[in-house]
Amino acid sequence: MEDKSSQYELIESLVFQYQSGSSKAGLKLIQSFGYNPTSKELSGYLNKYFSLLRYGVIKFNDKDTRQFLRQFTSNSQLKQELIPFYQYAHTKKATRKLVQMINFRLRHIPDEDMIHDLCELLLIQAKKYKKQGTKTNFCGYLMNSYRYKVYDHYKYLFRDLLYSHRIEMLEDHIDDNSEINIEETLVPDLYFQNETEEIGLNWILGKTAEFPFSHLTMFERTLISLYDHKGMTYEEVGAQMGYHRDTIWTKRKQIKQKLRKLINNPPNE
Structure with a gap:
C-alpha cells in the first residue's frame, strides 16, 4: 500500500x-x-x-x-x-x-x-x-x-455511421492490389444517371439499387453514397470509411470503370 x-x-x-x-x-x-x-x-x-x-x-x-x-x-x-x-x-x-x-x-x-x-x-x-x-x-x-x-x-x-449491426463488415470488398486502368480521356459521369431511388441505407444494402448499381458491392455503393450523393470530399469519405483519401480516389476510378463495362456489356440474367 x-x-x-x-x-x-x-x-x-x-x-x-x-x-x-x-x-x-x-x-x-x-x-x-x-x-x-x-x-x-x-x-x-x-x-x-x-x-x-x-x-x-x-x-x-x-x-x-x-x-x-x-x-x-x-x-x-x-x-x-x-x-x-x-x-x-x-x-x-x-x-x-x-x-x-x-x-x-x-x-x-x-x-x-x-x-x-x-x-x-x-x-x-x-x-x-x-x-x-x-x-x-x-x-x-x-x-x-x-x-x-x-x-x-x-x-x-x-459520425453518421452507415455500418449498423445489420450490415456486415466490408473488408472482404477491398482489393488494394487490383489493377487499375484509368483512361486519360474524360468520360461522362455515369453516377445516378439511371437511378431514381433515394441513395440511402436500402440502396447501399442493394434492396432498391437498380442496374448497373445493383451489380456493385456494398462497399462501392457506400462510397458512391458518400462522395456523389452527400458531396463529401475524398478526405471526408476516407475518414468515414477508414481509408486514405488516395485509396478512395483509386476505388472511385475503379467503380466508374466497372459501371462503364456493365452498361456497355450488360450481363445476361
Whole structure:
C-alpha cells in the first residue's frame, strides 16, 4: 500500500513539474503510464488503449475498458450489459463486433501516430489537472477522464455511421492490389444517371439499387453514397470509411470503370 502511495505521489509531482514547463517531467510521465520513446515499447495503461484500438484486445474485467466502449454504441441494451463486472456470451459477442468496427474505422492511422495521439492526450489531461482535496490524485482523475478524451479525439471517424449491426463488415470488398486502368480521356459521369431511388441505407444494402448499381458491392455503393450523393470530399469519405483519401480516389476510378463495362456489356440474367 505504501509503495502505491509513493507511486501516486511521484506521478503527482511529475504532473505539477510538467505544468510548470518541464518537458523532462512530461517524458517521465509518459513513461510512467507505459510508453518508452527510446525503445518504442508499450506497456501498462497506454498499451491497454493501443491494443484495444489497434488489435481489438478487450479486457472485459476492466471497468475502464467497458465504460470506454459504451461510448461507441447507440444500442441501449449493450450499453446496459457492459456496466456489470460479468458479461454473458451474447454480450461479449456483440462487444467484439463493436470493437471490430472500431478497429476498421481506425485502420488508416499508423501505429506511431496512434501512440503519439494517446501520449499527447494524456499530457493534455496532465495540463488540465487541478488538485482538489486530499483524497484525489492524478491517477484517479485520469481513470475517470481519459476514456472520454480518447473518444472525443477520434469521434469524427464515427459520425453518421452507415455500418449498423445489420450490415456486415466490408473488408472482404477491398482489393488494394487490383489493377487499375484509368483512361486519360474524360468520360461522362455515369453516377445516378439511371437511378431514381433515394441513395440511402436500402440502396447501399442493394434492396432498391437498380442496374448497373445493383451489380456493385456494398462497399462501392457506400462510397458512391458518400462522395456523389452527400458531396463529401475524398478526405471526408476516407475518414468515414477508414481509408486514405488516395485509396478512395483509386476505388472511385475503379467503380466508374466497372459501371462503364456493365452498361456497355450488360450481363445476361
